[in-house]
Amino acid sequence: MQLIDIGANLTHESFGHDLDAVLTRARAAGVAKMIVTGASREHSPKALALAQAHPGLLYATAGVHPHHASEYTDECDAEMRALHAHPQVVAVGECGLDYFRDFSPRPAQRRAFERQLEIAAETGKPLFLHQRDAHGDFVAIMKEFEGRIGPAVVHCFTGTREELFACLDRDWHIGITGWLCDERRGAHLRELVPHIPHARMMVETDAPYLLPRTLKPAPKSRRNEPAFLAHVVDELARDRSEDIATTAARSTATAEAFFGLGGEAMRSAAGMSTPRPEGGR
Known part of the structure; x- marks a missing residue:
């Protein structure tokens, strides 16, 4: 079983002391590739550095999460654009809207989101999106860019049936x-995941967050890590009435196509860059 974790926050301080061991455990658990999430001015460059240090295993996104939208200045925009010049950066984001916590003012969130959608439109890179309690504004802003942006993934989907079908x-x-795997907050997802076409579904840990509550025994640290992705896939396969090998293979194929992780992307990440075709990936 070869899996791709499309969202792991490996620049988080909790991985600072044992990242090599974390990566070793991930590979042993069948996680063949990981996308390191870049979600701020501070952590997007760190995500790229990790991808450059582990070619073929780690890739990166570069963006500014809505929690950090207030930091999205002209200088920040220039920094993001410089990061996206690197082939190891395979998606724009994490970006979007979060009205659940409102750590940044909503107008600032919308402006930062729009500026990052402009980067996606100009680079042709896919989008790694965040949305929580902001579905209406999120859809409206995305609609403004229809026909200009490429593929998009709504990362860590937790929404309603209506929101799922609006995305699909x-x-x-x-x-x-x-x-x-969270019986308190995520039980409704078990009824929704069978409706996601396999060509639209990918899997992720969002490590170190969202440790699966059904994982036994749970690590004493309560830290999630990419090695636990197989547990998520096992639960997902059961809810979709599929065998785990089928769910794993399909999600991996979808992720490879979405992020462009085939031979060309791997050669580029190893420093053997080839020109990007004009107009997209």
Whole structure:
């Protein structure tokens, strides 16, 4: 079983002391590739550095999460654009809207989101999106960019049935995490995941967050890590009435196509860059 974790926050301080061991455990658990999430001015460059240090295993996104939207200045925009010049950066984001916590003012969130959508439109890179309690504004802003942006994945989907089908109707991809395993908050997802076409579904841990509550025994640290992705896939396969090998193979194929992780991307990450075709990936 070869898996791709499309969202792991490996620049988080909790991985600072044992990242090599974390990566070793991930590979042993069948996680063949990981996308390191870049979600701020501070951590997006660190995500790229990790991808450059582990070619073929780690890739990166570069963006500014809505929690940090207040930091999205002209200088920040220039920094993000410089990061996206690197082939190891395979998606724009994590970006979007979060009205649940409102750590940044909503107007600032919308402006930062729009500026990052402009980067996606100009680079042709896919989008790694965040949305929580902001579905209406999120869809409205994305609609403004229809026809200009490429594929998009709604990372760590936790929404309603109506929100899921609104995303699928727009051909957006869906990222499933250990939220599925949370009987308090994620039980509704078990009824929704069978409706996600396999060509639109990917899996992720969002490590170190969202440790699957059904994982036994749970690590004493309560830290989630990519090695636990197989547990999420096992639960997902059961809810979809599939065998785990089928769910794993399909989610991996979808992720490879979405992020462009085939031979060309791997050669580029190893420093053997080839020109990007004009107009997209």
